[in-house]
Amino acid sequence: MKPIQVGLLGAGTVGSGTFKVLQRNQEEIKRRAGRGIEITMVADLDTARAREVAGEGVKVVSDAREVIANPEIDIVIELIGGYGIAKQLVLEAIAAGKHVVTANKALLAVHGTEIFAAAHAKGVMVAFEAAVAGGIPIIKALREGLTANSIQWLAGIINGTTNFILSEMRDKGLDFATVLKEAQRLGYAEADPTFDIEGVDAGHKVTLMSAIAFGIPVQFDKAHIEGITKLAAQDIRYAEQLGYRIKLLGVTKRTVKGIELRVHPSLVPSKRLLANVEGAMNAVVVHGDAVGTTLYYGKGAGSEPTASAVIADLVDITRLHTADAAHRVPHLAFHPDAMSDLKVLPMSEVVTSYYLRLRVADQAGVLAKVTGLLATAGISIDAVLQREADEVGGEGSTQTDLIILTHDAREGTVNDVLAELQALPTVLEPIVRIRKEELS
């Protein structure tokens, strides 16, 4: 089947990421969607840059309406932003019978009711995973994964720019303006960064989540919004001394009286996972009556993380648009005729790093012997800690613990060297081995 054709409006930060990821993972995405997905036309006012982004074989125009008018195109991605021309283009694309994918939370939070109604009437989809918490699939989680639940509340760090500002101010003592500039340079901030720092962007996102969580219309005008511009550095410090971090949270809650919908700085106990979400990272905690509390964490802004969500929507729409049984969501995510024959590795071939603890005789040369055997096996050491003998076995002890952190090594190699180490007469007890994952 011929690839589904996509038109892109706006080849900026997110648009260029969408191109890159779609090209890099083309084959895998096709195996998942059951059909190729190709951006064949791009509109951007800056046609020279768009041409650079799009590469060979893609038609570049400056007038977005040419993309919408192209009958070959089934899906239009709107990545221009704002309420003005973006709104007109989205409504025109819908009227022309195109599905729309957008990252424009401002547009949907304010004009969502009109846009979704137009799409419903026309029988097309408007997908917006990228609009909330960027790459985190929170829309899909709320709409599909948690669909059995009566959702009670959700709270999240959903603006990367402000979380980045708060983290950098606290950790590096940098001033607000400097960090904001850096967030803009990194492509996190909105075209108008007051939307970020005054909590408006977070308000747009929590409004969209509130609608999906509780089945209410999008009502940005009812949200209470405070940003971080009035936050004083000493309050961040005092909160810290009391065991709290200050985070800009978007919160929406079902109560007997109605729905809470609010964005403001909040003290969060330092030991909570949310308090430890740093930099431009986002996280959303959702509480459903059946599932309890669940947490979603990841990059909420930036070129490729946001593109990740845009493309997920493209795949969803491609599956639904190509509406025969063969193109529904496959049981194993990839289409049955596109499964891979990649092998599952035996544990001995797994590469990871290790924590090793050896109870050894407290005598000269033991450490050298142990590290020598590891070196011979090609296992490099990240850190060594030797406990004092009397900490281990009491005063006058003749035993001590050697704790070794290794760099990455093959499990089979580690097994062999552990057998050698265990056989040393100076190693007194079974060696403790715990695998270590940096998960970075």
Ligand SMILES: NC(=O)c1ccc[n+]([C@@H]2O[C@H](COP(=O)([O-])OP(=O)(O)OC[C@H]3O[C@@H](n4cnc5c(N)ncnc54)[C@H](O)[C@@H]3O)[C@@H](O)[C@H]2O)c1
């Ligand atoms: N940057 C992020 O991390 C991020 C994350 C999530 C959502 N978003 C949203 O994604 C959208 C795009 O953001 P971005 O950061 O990629 O913005 P950007 O400013 O980098 O890109 C916008 C592009 O649109 C083009 N453009 C402007 N007017 C146009 C018109 N009339 N016709 C055609 N092209 C036009 C601009 O030349 C520019 O290349 C916004 O709605 C934003 O809120 C961004």
Ligand SMILES: N[C@@H](CCO)C(=O)O
């Ligand atoms: N300006 C937004 C981009 C992602 O929506 C942020 O900082 O989170």
Ligand code: NA
């Ligand atoms: Na998302």
